[in-house]
Amino acid sequence: MRLALKHQIILAPATVLLLMTLLLGFLQFTYWDLSVKRQEARRLGTAFIALAEADLAAQRIQTMSSRLRGNREIEPHTLEELDELYFHLFASTQRIFELLPISEENANRIRKSVTAISPENGFDADRIFTAVVGLRPEFAKLSDLVQFGREKLRDVHNQDMDALVARTAFVSIVVLGASIILGVFLSLTFARRILRRIQSLSESARRIAAGDLSPPPAPAEVHDELDELVVSINRMTERLIQVVGTEKLLEGAEEERRRIAMDIHDQTLSDLSSVLRGIQELKNGDACGSQAVQLEEDLQRAIANLREVMDNLHPQTLDILGLGAALQSYLERNLTREELPEYHLYVSPRIDSLNLRRNARLALYRIALEAIHNVVRHAAASRYEVCVDCCDDLLTLAVEDNGCGFDAETVLAGGHRGLNNIRERAKTIGAKVTWGPSRFTTGNRFELALPLVAGGDRR
Secondary structure (H helix, E strand, C coil): CCCCHHHHHHHHHHHHHHHHHHHHHHHHHHHHHHHHHHHHHHHHHHHHHHHHHHHHHHHHHHHHHHHHCCCCCCCHHHHHHHHHHHHHHHHHHHHHHHHCCCCHHHHHHHHHHHHHHCHHHCCCHHHHHHHHHHHHHHHHHHHHHHHHHHHHHHHHHHHHHHHHHHHHHHHHHHHHHHHHHHHHHHHHHHHHHHHHHHHHHHHHHHHHHCCCCCCCCCCCCCCCHHHHHHHHHHHHHHHHHHHHHHHHHHHHHHHHHHHHHHHHHHHHHHHHHHHHHHHHHHHCCCCCHHHHHHHHHHHHHHHHHHHHHHHHHCCHHHHHCCHHHHHHHHHHHHCCCCCCCEEEEEECCCHHHCCCCHHHHHHHHHHHHHHHHHHHHHHCCCEEEEEEEECCCEEEEEEEECCCCCCHHHHHHCCCHHHHHHHHHHHHCCCEEEEEECCCCCCEEEEEEEECCHHHCCC
């Protein structure tokens, strides 16, 4: 199963980070054991100091009690000194009990000796001397045990440090080397695969941009973002083929209309004008005056009809004066009769200043006429409005009426030629069309939205 593109990108750094995390965990565990031994050494060192303080206090108490044995009179400062030494002895003994794991029997023996030394039990030099003599060997035993433990820990610590440094250095080098090699391998593998697929897509896009509309092969299944991009390019190419085909068809039709209009102008109108001049000369005579007048009227009507046909085939007003003037001219010439619905036309002054392409301008004109004729022929409306506006780099064309209305989706599904022509023409210039309810009580609103780029140029 192929990994998603984002997973392929983060796999190499994620693997390296995982190995680094495992290495840090190993180092933490290794140094944790060393930390425990250091704490044990500090505890034994503190216990050794407490034993030394306790033994020193006991020694001084032993010296004082030995000197005072047999003396009945004791000076007050001697009692104060003895009381202070006992306080140090008692405090040191309590710290020893807290720091060292002493058996209950030895602890009771030490407590009994310390209690016997207490000045609160009265000053008896013989009792104090005897208690101190029994207490000091206990301190000596404990001191020897603590010293032995410290020496053992010191040797183990030195050995552990050497082994630890060697082990951690070896493991760190191995893990770092493996991380670098694995990270580089994964990065190159996935980067080469991704780059190869991107280059293929780039070649396909370059080929499509050059005019070769053959899409890249679509994947059987979509596994990642690049597969989605391939599918999107395929769909885009298919739609581009449709749009280009439709655009070329419409351009060909418009070009043919323009050619026909030029032929009519250059040849047919010229011939009719020559006939008209002959008739005018005939009219100036006396024989066929009334008949010549009738022929003149017929020919003038035929010329007017031909001019209207030419204008419908390719409106010259659109090329000369612009979209707004062409729409206004058409409406005034053809849709101002009393039996037709009333109309209102608004064209923004910005429209004619836009640098629209010729085919976009012509498509907008044709779409507007088609939408207007749909209103006149099918809407049974008494009023309609045509609005061409430009706002925020978006050109909008709207035709809104107060007629009977219709459901655009149903009509489009039924193959209505006029609405389908509007939609196909809009596709050729990259515009979107919608039909919806009118702002009048009844009727429909047709709207076309054409995105513009900076400066009003179409892409």
